[in-house]
Amino acid sequence: MLDEERVILMTRMAAYERKEGRQNIKIGNYFRSDYIAVQVLKSLFSVTVAFALVAALYVFYHFDTLLQEIYQMDLPAFARKVLTYYVASAVSYGLLTYVVSTYRYAKAKKSLKQYYHNLKKLNAMYEQQG
């Protein structure tokens, strides 16, 4: 026998799972620290690739100058400078990711609260029906 109230509840939950809940449920599967760590790691990868790309464009841009001056250049000092830029970019972008991820995790958890409540309600309905 179909329970109308239960079908309504299940429909609402399924609609949530299909739309805004999809991302939230994914986030909710993580512990807070794990989620933030994964996001920061992804950001570090992104910033590394982006930095390499910008560095490559820089080299192409100054190709003639670099070719002429490469033998007079203080290469360790140049490498230190590049490394400093990389670390500064990575740290600032990592920090930004940390802040955004923390906010997103808190928001997702808040949104999932009602979903979990409905899940418990649904479970109770099934148990009641026997």
Place this chain on the structure above:
Amino acid sequence: MTDLLEIREKIKILYSKYEFLILPVVKFVLAFVVLLSLNNRLGYMGQLDNIAVVLITGLMCSFLPSGFIVLFAAVFSLLHMYALSVEAALVGFGVYLVMFLLFFRFGSKDSLVVVLTPLLFAWKIPYVIPIAVGLVCGPVSVVPVGCGVITHYLLKTVADSASAINTLGEEDISAKLRMIIDGLVKNREMVVMIAAFAVTVLTVYLIRRLAVDHAWTIAMAAGALLDVVILLIGDLLYDINISLGGVLLGSLLALAVAKVIEFFRFCVDYSRTERVQFEDDEYYYYVKAVPKMAVAMSTKTVKRINPQRSRGDGGNRVTTERTGGTSGRYGASKTAGRSPYRGGRSVTIGSVSQEDPFEDLSEDDFDDNY
């Protein structure tokens, strides 16, 4: 105004009824216009600058997720740049990749803004974007707006330096690269635009969320004003030759568009028809859930205030009548008798005769009657 409100309600019903048709058509039109605009601006690859290719791509976009419009626009622009010169394509690819890696991770939800911004720049009405985005989206949308501005200036730099690139020989790789990168990195107009748009988006967003009367109107006016001020300051500081007339006219147009957005802001019904599937131990459920919707089209309360010039006190008669009060309901059956308005919003349409009804009223009469 009455007609407009009725039209809005009709659009709302039409949208909920034919959403499965309207959305693909809108996506097709958007993709078609964006790709056509790209072909007009760049158009270096003959094979792509073909209406059939644009139509086919637009049709593909109509049933794919909206992010594909961004992808196809990026591919089209890169191919045009490649046809012009490999160096231009290389810079374009680098810029797109950096934007994708660094910025899209935070603001990928409103990715359509990235293609809409260059489109509106091409139509000379870019000032619509920050106000509209501030009204409709969140603060993170600053990121796609910024990316859209960068994309516009990338396309502009490539288009502007096309003739110079063509005159350079195959071996001048470094010169070609330098020309495009300089056009982008040393472009102060771009920096000023990004700053102005970012501040405008945030201002409009923050003000429209305030719990004050007319927050939306204040937000759009403040946003437009701030946008103009920042652009003018930028013009003074960096001498970037922004046309004052263009900025003012564009901002006025942006205000008009923002007003239209405000008018229709509840028209797009986000709790649309749901088609969901799930199962339990006993059944498979295939459910179509249709949202209930109020139709307040023909509910008009006409208040007639007839000043009576009778011999004695000169009092006024106020009569209220309801004309054709048949507020319908779409897809509803169970809640008859309740308020026809859902979501705490109601529309009361009133009208008075064209003669000045308050002509003979004293201030005391006003207090008594209203």
